[in-house]
Amino acid sequence: MSGPLSTPLGPGREFDRIRQMAERWKYLAKGLGDDCAFVDVGGATLAVSIDLSVEGVHFRRDWLSPQEIGYRAAAAALSDLAAVAAEPAALLLALGAPEQEPEATLHAVADGVGEAVRHAGAVIVGGDLTRAPQLVVDCCVLGRCDAPVRRSGARPGDVLVVTGSLGGPLAALTAWQAGREPSSDARHRFARPEPRHQAAAYLVRLGARAMIDISDGLGGDLQHLLAASRVGARLEMDRIPVHAAAAREAQVAGEPVWAFAARSGEEYELLAALPARTTEAMLRAAPVPLTVIGVVEAEPGARAFLRGVPVALPRGFDHFAGEGR
Amino acid sequence: MSGPLSTPLGPGREFDRIRQMAERWKYLAKGLGDDCAFVDVGGATLAVSIDLSVEGVHFRRDWLSPQEIGYRAAAAALSDLAAVAAEPAALLLALGAPEQEPEATLHAVADGVGEAVRHAGAVIVGGDLTRAPQLVVDCCVLGRCDAPVRRSGARPGDVLVVTGSLGGPLAALTAWQAGREPSSDARHRFARPEPRHQAAAYLVRLGARAMIDISDGLGGDLQHLLAASRVGARLEMDRIPVHAAAAREAQVAGEPVWAFAARSGEEYELLAALPARTTEAMLRAAPVPLTVIGVVEAEPGARAFLRGVPVALPRGFDHFAGEGR
Numbered sequence: 001m002s003g004p005l006s007t008p009l010g011p012g013r014e015f016d017r018i019r020q021m022a023e024r025w026k027y028l029a030k031g032l033g034d035d036c037a038f039v040d041v042g043g044a045t046l047a048v049s050i051d052l053s054v055e056g057v058h059f060r061r062d063w064l065s066p067q068e069i070g071y072r073a074a075a076a077a078l079s080d081l082a083a084v085a086a087e088p089a090a091l092l093l094a095l096g097a098p099e100q101e102p103e104a105t106l107h108a109v110a111d112g113v114g115e116a117v118r119h120a121g122a123v124i125v126g127g128d129l130t131r132a133p134q135l136v137v138d139c140c141v142l143g144r145c146d147a148p149v150r151r152s153g154a155r156p157g158d159v160l161v162v163t164g165s166l167g168g169p170l171a172a173l174t175a176w177q178a179g180r181e182p183s184s185d186a187r188h189r190f191a192r193p194e195p196r197h198q199a200a201a202y203l204v205r206l207g208a209r210a211m212i213d214i215s216d217g218l219g220g221d222l223q224h225l226l227a228a229s230r231v232g233a234r235l236e237m238d239r240i241p242v243h244a245a246a247a248r249e250a251q252v253a254g255e256p257v258w259a260f261a262a263r264s265g266e267e268y269e270l271l272a273a274l275p276a277r278t279t280e281a282m283l284r285a286a287p288v289p290l291t292v293i294g295v296v297e298a299e300p301g302a303r304a305f306l307r308g309v310p311v312a313l314p315r316g317f318d319h320f321a322g323e324g325r
Numbered sequence: 326m327s328g329p330l331s332t333p334l335g336p337g338r339e340f341d342r343i344r345q346m347a348e349r350w351k352y353l354a355k356g357l358g359d360d361c362a363f364v365d366v367g368g369a370t371l372a373v374s375i376d377l378s379v380e381g382v383h384f385r386r387d388w389l390s391p392q393e394i395g396y397r398a399a400a401a402a403l404s405d406l407a408a409v410a411a412e413p414a415a416l417l418l419a420l421g422a423p424e425q426e427p428e429a430t431l432h433a434v435a436d437g438v439g440e441a442v443r444h445a446g447a448v449i450v451g452g453d454l455t456r457a458p459q460l461v462v463d464c465c466v467l468g469r470c471d472a473p474v475r476r477s478g479a480r481p482g483d484v485l486v487v488t489g490s491l492g493g494p495l496a497a498l499t500a501w502q503a504g505r506e507p508s509s510d511a512r513h514r515f516a517r518p519e520p521r522h523q524a525a526a527y528l529v530r531l532g533a534r535a536m537i538d539i540s541d542g543l544g545g546d547l548q549h550l551l552a553a554s555r556v557g558a559r560l561e562m563d564r565i566p567v568h569a570a571a572a573r574e575a576q577v578a579g580e581p582v583w584a585f586a587a588r589s590g591e592e593y594e595l596l597a598a599l600p601a602r603t604t605e606a607m608l609r610a611a612p613v614p615l616t617v618i619g620v621v622e623a624e625p626g627a628r629a630f631l632r633g634v635p636v637a638l639p640r641g642f643d644h645f646a647g648e649g650r
Contacts, residue, residue, distance in 0.1 A: 014454055017431060017454055018452075018454055020428070020431075021431070021435040024432055024435055025435065025439045028439050028443055028448055028449050030415075030449070030450050031451075032449070032450070032451055036451065037417060037450035039371075039415050039450060039467055041366045041369045041371050041469065042366055042367035042369025043367045043369075044366045046364075046366050046371065048417060048451065048465070049417070049453075050375075050417040050418075050419045050453050050463065051419070051453055052419040052421055052453050052455050052457075054421055054455065054457045057421075057455065057456045057457060057458075058455070089366075090355075090362065090364050090373075092362060092373060092374070092375040092465065093375075094375045094376070094377040095377075096377055096379055096461075103345070106346070107345065107346070107349055110349050110350065114349065114350045117353055118353055123354065123355040124353050124354045124355065124357070125354075125355050125356055125362035125363070125364060126375065127357070127375060128374075128376055128377050129339055129342055130379065130382065130383070131379070131382045132461075133379070133381060133382075133458065133459065134458065136377065136379065136457075136461060138375065138377055138419055140373070140417065140465040142373065144366065
């Protein structure tokens with residue numbers, strides 16, 4: 001595809017809307033469609049991303065403490081830098097809060113943002129503080145990026161790998177939505193996602209051709225990576241690394257664990273396409289577990305298999321598809 | 326003041342809160358307190374700012390069209406680049422909207438953002454689209470900045486100048502709040518602020534030592550500039566250039582026109598400190614009207630005079646001071 005949206009997006013109403021906006025902006029829009037925007041400055045490339053978290057949509061105060069809300073909002077934005085293998089440099093925080101919000105809430109949100117920024121080795125350089133009907137936490141992150149890994153470089157024959165294990169955040173959400181308190185490991189996985197900066201750097205050393213972070217669920221984000229790269233993939237669903245808490249919740253729900261893990265969003269794990277030459281030894285030496293879950297193919301589309309039998313790939317989360325949360 | 330907040334802020338609860346956050350972040354916070362953050366990349370300096378606009382707080386749909394809402398949100402962010410004399414390069418748009426919001430609204434907001442970006446000679450490089458209980462328009466802007474003008478460089482003897490004329494946005498707000506339709510010039514001034522990029526470049530050529538954009542009102546923003554520069558000022562209130570619509574509204578309200586103009590926020594005009602050597606001819610050659618309204622003095626504090634008689638300087642708008650809008 002030519003035109004303003006230089007990196008094609010996968011299906012979904014949210015992405016249809018982004019496509020339509022890009023069409024309206026025409027030549028004003030440059031390079032939309034990756035986890036980060038890239039801005040060339042003084043001979044260097046800066047990766048930039050913005051991530052808006054709204055109370056009642058992205059978080060609930062009865063589920064998370066204000067400090068966790070701040071941490072999670074910042075971690076989600078920083079994860080976009082990991083997804084393009086940019087080194088975190090700086091964060092700007094725009095914070096909206098009700099007029100009568102206690103000072104302690106704002107301090108706790110600030111502490112949480114600070115914690116994520118410190119973990120990432122970045123600094124806080126600015127922001128905006130304003131009144132809003134509910135808590136709004138918006139983080140803009142900037143990272144230095146000598147060799148950005150985009151979504152668009154996957155080639156037939158590449159192996160698809162994911163970092164860590166999937167399903168933990170959905171396990172926590174499922175428990176909360178059923179009126180139960182999540183297990184502590186599921187809750188921790190939801191409240192304290194760890195952006196995969198070190199893993200991203202290691203994946204670059206292995207020659208990563210394309211990457212994306214799993215924010216909308218493996219099913220949805222894989223579609224974005226494949227669309228951007230104009231390729232397809234064969235996935236082996238029984239290879240998906242499943243978080244222990246997800247296995248328990250899936251069993252309670254009577255859902256296959258692989259399907260539960262593949263539709264879990266806000267994972268902030270990385271999905272990467274690595275060259276076929278990648279060995280088991282290379283994967284084992286990674287700073288976080290790396291698991292091969294499939295292979296890139298020339299034919300467009302994602303084909304999921306469970307021990308040789310075709311199965312449906314769960315779709316990703318779409319903010320405008322009416323699923324609600 | 327040493328410590329994380331490298332540029333001191335003026336008085337107000339909003340700024341107390343920013344100070345407290347910076348204290349909590351300690352060494353994590355770098356250079357907060359200017360209109361923009363500055364990030365050094367590859368030998369160049371990038372100015373970055375983030376500006377959060379929330380429906381019901383910063384705009385109302387019965388006052389502005391969706392296109393004007395988008396334009397104004399982007400112009401407000403771009404104005405922060407003008408305030409530090411950075412050349413606009415790129416904008417990221419994070420847009421939140423209710424689930425059932427018509428496509429046409431989002432398209433119109435996008436068109437308005439695009440219009441402001443085109444006027445500024447920048448491009449749109451990324452963003453985030455999400456569900457929110459009301460319209461939330463968050464713009465992050467990046468600009469190239471060889472020689473940033475900060476708030477902190479004013480020195481005793483400098484002259485204080487403002488661009489354009491003040492009071493137009495408050496004239497529109499006053500009419501709306503009284504249930505009247507604003508005059509078309511007042512409405513235009515509110516809905517279509519023009520970030521002063523050309524004026525900023527000209528002020529740099531005149532040797533501008535300190536600048537700020539007037540977003541919280543001349544009274545409030547002058548206090549920030551003086552606090553940052555650790556100086557004071559004498560203001561001649563009868564010299565303040567007053568927008569014609571403001572003069573009319575002030576008369577209706579029985580308020581001195583200078584007081585009305587000095588408390589009007591969201592002007593997006595620039596306030597600058599220029600060297601004492603600045604001549605009338607230099608000011609006349611500017612791309613927008615420049616008016617001398619006072620002089621910088623060594624003694625801290627802002628002292629306002631009306632034809633030689635001391636008067637109170639109206640305070641600026643503070644999002645957490647309970648004035649509401």
